[in-house]
Amino acid sequence: MKCQKLQVCAWRVKYLLTVEEPLGAHQWRALAEEWTGSTLEVFPIPSVSGILYKLTLPEKEGILTGSDRSTDIYAILLRMRAEELLPEVMNRLQAVAYL
Amino acid sequence: MNAKALVSFQPQVDRGTLVLGGEPHVVHCHYYNHFLQTSIEDAEGIYPVEEVLVWTAQEIAHSLFKSLFKDTGVTDYRERKAIVEAVYTQCGYGKINLADLSAEGGEVRTPYEHYAYTYAATFPPRPKGKRGVAYFSQGYLAGALEAIYDLPLGSVGSQQVACLTQGDSEVVWHFYRLANPLPLKPSIGEGAFQTGSLVQFPATRIPYAQIRDAVLSLPFIPDSETGLIEGFGVVLTFTPGNYYALISERHMQRMIQALGKEIEPLVLDMLIESGHVCAFNTLGGIMQSAEWDAVVRPYIDTPEDWLHGIMAALPAIGWGIVSCTNQPSSAEWSVCLTNWYESTALSALSPAQRHLDHSPFARGLFAGVMALIYKARIYERRLTFDGHLYRELFGEGRIYQATFTESRLRGDPKDSLLVTPSRT
Numbered sequence: 001m002k003c004q005k006l007q008v009c010a011w012r013v014k015y016l017l018t019v020e021e022p023l024g025a026h027q028w029r030a031l032a033e034e035w036t037g038s039t040l041e042v043f044p045i046p047s048v049s050g051i052l053y054k055l056t057l058p059e060k061e062g063i064l065t066g067s068d069r070s071t072d073i074y075a076i077l078l079r080m081r082a083e084e085l086l087p088e089v090m091n092r093l094q095a096v097a098y099l
Numbered sequence: 100m101n102a103k104a105l106v107s108f109q110p111q112v113d114r115g116t117l118v119l120g121g122e123p124h125v126v127h128c129h130y131y132n133h134f135l136q137t138s139i140e141d142a143e144g145i146y147p148v149e150e151v152l153v154w155t156a157q158e159i160a161h162s163l164f165k166s167l168f169k170d171t172g173v174t175d176y177r178e179r180k181a182i183v184e185a186v187y188t189q190c191g192y193g194k195i196n197l198a199d200l201s202a203e204g205g206e207v208r209t210p211y212e213h214y215a216y217t218y219a220a221t222f223p224p225r226p227k228g229k230r231g232v233a234y235f236s237q238g239y240l241a242g243a244l245e246a247i248y249d250l251p252l253g254s255v256g257s258q259q260v261a262c263l264t265q266g267d268s269e270v271v272w273h274f275y276r277l278a279n280p281l282p283l284k285p286s287i288g289e290g291a292f293q294t295g296s297l298v299q300f301p302a303t304r305i306p307y308a309q310i311r312d313a314v315l316s317l318p319f320i321p322d323s324e325t326g327l328i329e330g331f332g333v334v335l336t337f338t339p340g341n342y343y344a345l346i347s348e349r350h351m352q353r354m355i356q357a358l359g360k361e362i363e364p365l366v367l368d369m370l371i372e373s374g375h376v377c378a379f380n381t382l383g384g385i386m387q388s389a390e391w392d393a394v395v396r397p398y399i400d401t402p403e404d405w406l407h408g409i410m411a412a413l414p415a416i417g418w419g420i421v422s423c424t425n426q427p428s429s430a431e432w433s434v435c436l437t438n439w440y441e442s443t444a445l446s447a448l449s450p451a452q453r454h455l456d457h458s459p460f461a462r463g464l465f466a467g468v469m470a471l472i473y474k475a476r477i478y479e480r481r482l483t484f485d486g487h488l489y490r491e492l493f494g495e496g497r498i499y500q501a502t503f504t505e506s507r508l509r510g511d512p513k514d515s516l517l518v519t520p521s522r523t
Contacts, residue, residue, distance in 0.1 A: 006387055007332050007484040010129060010220040014332035016387065016481055047312040050393035060322070063329070067393030074389050076332055079220075 013082040015075045027096045028053045102181035105171050106189050113294045114438045115414030120163035121288045125340040126416035128333035129217035130380035135373045139350045146353045155345045156238030162286035164246035179247040188321050190337040191328035202248040204274035211325040212270045217334050219263040231262025233270050253281035291446035295437035298422040304398045305407040313394040314415035331384040344444035351454050374463025402478045403427045429473040436514035442507045457503040465518050466499040474498045
């Protein structure tokens with residue numbers, strides 16, 4: 001999985017994580033179910049027939065956003081915990097990527 | 100009464116605006132907010148900058164809430180306070196509780212205010228003794244207080260007495276009745292607005308209208324605890340566009356009054372730079388987001404499509420309607436701006452009341468977008484937005500320049516902007 005830091009912004013760091021295939025609804029759901037305390041929101045965008053996914057991590061330590069259109073997932077993590085959280089985010093994404 | 104339910108933006112697609120309480124609101128990020136405010140604040144030794152930063156917000160909030168209370172028929176003070184609290188959060192300014200305010204004034208304190216919170220998280224601490232950064236909220240709440248109690252505009256004074264940027268745990272403002280009212284003017288509201296339609300440019304698959312509608316449907320929801328809006332990796336606000344336009348104009352006027360006409364190019368350059376910073380952070384952040392990937396990326400075939408995609412999104416963030424007048428290239432981009440918010444606000448002033456003869460924000464913004472596409476090549480590589488990249492790209496000056504070939508503020512019927520490489 002590729003990872004690039006995009007922006008350090010206020011209290012967040014934004015990373016780009018690239019998976020091999022766009023994650024579907026079942027993979028996002030699995031991610032949320034496995035990650036105790038996280039919350040998944042699903043936003044259909046009718047005008048372009050797309051779906052946005054937003055997973056809020058426990059204790060609001062970060063947000064993962066992605067869409068059904070792209071292999072790119074954005075991890076926007078709490079700056080003071082970003083380096084610790086990033087490997088966990090990547091591992092968990094890796095685990096659902098092949099479901 | 101459900102205050103939250105009464106508070107919603109009305110998108111006016113034929114104007115490219117988001118209206119609430121008769122005020123067009125625009126989406127901006129904390130980088131732009133701080134850059135513009137700090138640039139003005141730097142003049143504090145030259146003129147009293149609170150008269151621009153605080154008073155302008157007070158004028159706008161007074162008109163906004165008077166209009167909102169009239170439209171909703173709410174007369175009860177407690178319900179009016181609930182509406183102000185809901186609007187404040189809905190717009191991403193933070194969280195407030197107005198319970199302790201009366202018609203005589205009082206105190207408001209919060210740990211969550213957009214300018215203070217994002218400043219403290221982003222920038223080095225301010226020198227001890229420097230006043231707080233929550234100018235906008237200070238004026239906004241003073242104007243809101245006047246509207247809640249049906250007081251005349253300018254009858255409430257205000258002061259920020261604590262700030263997160265000074266190591267305080269909360270932002271605190273004091274409000275009090277004034278014996279002599281401040282010389283404030285009601286807001287210009289929707290200004291000299293124009294109507295138009297989003298023109299689908301033929302040489303692209305980017306579906307302008309669908310993208311605008313998609314961005315309008317995106318969930319910019321304030322955090323339930325902080326009332327701050329995180330989106331695209333930055334912190335966003337919905338702020339009355341008149342605020343940005345008027346503080347820019349008034350700052351220019353005050354600087355010329357104080358220092359003479361020679362200062363004009365310097366002030367203008369700072370206002371242009373604020374647009375450039377906005378392109379880099381806000382629009383750059385949008386172009387590298389899940390929202391962009393879902394809504395725009397599937398239609399992108401060429402570098403120019405990045406320009407079309409961002410233009411299609413602008414009406415949905417309240418900036419007006421932007422149309423290409425020819426196919427853009429790295430050598431030239433020509434656009435027509437309909438109801439561009441800065442022009443619309445300033446056009447509502449008489450020529451004698453204004454100095455700016457075009458929108459400097461637009462000049463910086465469109466030049467910055469061109470640089471993102473053709474210099475930074477955002478279409479073929481992901482960018483890491485930081486000071487290093489900004490210096491690498493623009494260390495020797497802006498790569499593109501934008502000029503208004505037609506300007507409503509000069510009496511032309513429309514705004515037309517031409518972006519070309521800067522002369523070296």
